[in-house]
Amino acid sequence: MTATQAHGSSRVVLVDDAPLFRAGVAALLAEQDITVVAQLGDASALRDAVDRYAADVAVLDVRMPPTFTTEGLEAGRELRRTRSGVGVLVLSQYAETRHAISLLRGSGAGVGYLLKERVSDAEHLAAAIRRVGAGGTVVDPDLVRTALGAPRAIDALARLTTREHDVLELMTQGLSNPAIARKLALTSKTVETHVRHIFTKLDLPADPDQERRVLAVLTGLRAS
Structure with a gap:
């Protein structure tokens, strides 16, 4: 592990098995x-590094040692469960929808999934880190296109009422139904009704509500 003590506006733990990539x-x-x-070659010491260096965001590769399958993704999900105030941004070489949905399950707050090819755009990467660190959601546009298809998503969004757009926008920010109700000065039951209408109008499959919520968030992010 290596560490620095500068005073940037965000503090990041970077996890990737390639030292040159981390340095770059x-x-x-x-x-x-x-x-x-802090820079780590695997995710085994992630939580300790986040605590030790008071990190705001963890940036992790999906595929990590020892098996190079989903260690980074699983570490990110675990960090979200145990350190709710820390943002998690997962990087991947591939637009794998199932991985993004797995990561976004739950509140969806303070979480992101980007393709590694975006890393060369420093401003784009920094903006994603800051958004995740502030509790927002970031999903790579290529992944959203893969999951939904651009024309279909835009056409479906046109069916929503103004209030349903408001609710969907807050869903993309990771807010729960009770939090949306407080934000819009509505009852929880009214918000639940709006969410059901959003699911229907977006033609989302009759999967469990949590899966449909993730797909609705992806649709909203595609539009923005």
Whole structure:
């Protein structure tokens, strides 16, 4: 593990098994006033590093040692369960819808999924880190296109009422139904009704509500 003690506006733990990749990302982020406070070659010490260096965001590769399957994804999900105030941004070489949906299950707050090809755009990466660190949601546009299809998503969104658009926008920010109700000064029952209407108008499959909520969020993010 290596650490720095600069005073960037965001503090990041970067997890990737390739040392040159980690060094390159850290250098790019330093130019954007984001400090990589710790670099790890695997996710085994992630929680300790987040606590030790008071990190705001963890940036992880999906495929990590020892099996190079989903160790990074699983570590990110575990971090979300145990450190709810820490954002998680997962990087992947592939637009794998099932991985993004797995990561977004739950509140969807403070979480992101980007393709590694976006990393070379330092401003884009820094913006994603800041949004995730502030409790927002970031999903790579290529993944959204894969999951939904652009024309279908835009056509379906046109069916929503203004209030349903308001509710969907807050869903994309990771807010729960009770939080949306407070934000819009509505009853929880009214918000639940709006959410059901959103599911119907977006032609989402009759999967469990949590799966449909993730797909609705992906649709909203595609439009934005």
